Amino acid sequence: MTKKPGLRERKFARTRLKLAYALVKRLEQSTLEEVVVRDLCDDVEVSEATFFNYFPHKKDLLDYYIQLWMLELGWRCQRSEVSGLAAIAVSFDLMATAFQKQPGVMSEIIARQALMREKSDPVEIGLAERLIAYPDYDGIEEMPVGGIDKVWLPTLERALRTGELPVNSHMPTIMVGLASLFYGVPLVLRQSNLAAISSMYHQQLAVFWAGIRTASQGSG
Helix, strand or coil: CCCCCCHHHHHHHHHHHHHHHHHHHHHCCCCCCCCCHHHHHHHHCCCHHHHHHHCCCHHHHHHHHHHHHHHHHHHHHHCCCCCCHHHHHHHHHHHHHHHHHCHHHHHHHHHHHHHCCCCCCCCCCCHHHHHHHCCCCCCHHHCCCCCHHHHHHHHHHHHHHHCCCCCCCCHHHHHHHHHHHHHHHHHHHCCCCHHHHHHHHHHHHHHHHHHHHHHHHHHC
16 A cells, blocks of 8 residues: 655645646746746746755756656556557657647757767656646556656567567667657657648658668667
8 A cells, every 4th residue: 555645745746747847837938948947946936946846957857747648658658558569659649749738848958868968867756746747547656767768678678578579679779769769750850740640650650660660670
């Protein structure tokens, strides 16, 4: 049985979540660089000192939201009715939907990935935050925090075990290729045709998996 978070932990979690949601709302109208911390504090009715106690920089707040979103993405892929490569496609469908609903924040997420000079440690998401942000997501408290690789790795391992992918498939190559498609396709289409992201994802994934299988046969 999950231990109920204490009052202080719940209050801490609600403030962090409110700041994250305030940022998401403003990113639909402004870039991260244009967003002013003071305005976020006004939205949530906290002091700037409180903000900086929670997040040293604006980018840390965005990183926090990214981890929240990845947590949901991982849960929904894990709980989908499909597995293996089909579950990978689910994560791409979720990205396509998110981009149509919130193109501003999703564009900033891609920009943040591009500007990071090295892989950073994931922002910890506490139990209270998980339960408050995702009250209907049974088992969300057990989901690992991390990047998109944490979402894909279990499904890729299953694809190897079931023969969907050749056993000699090179996992680092697959991870790089998937990440390139995941972030690259929206980047190309964001200014022309957001509605085409989903179909383009599926076309590119089909080409990608065919290439992986062909390459594995050649090295076998």
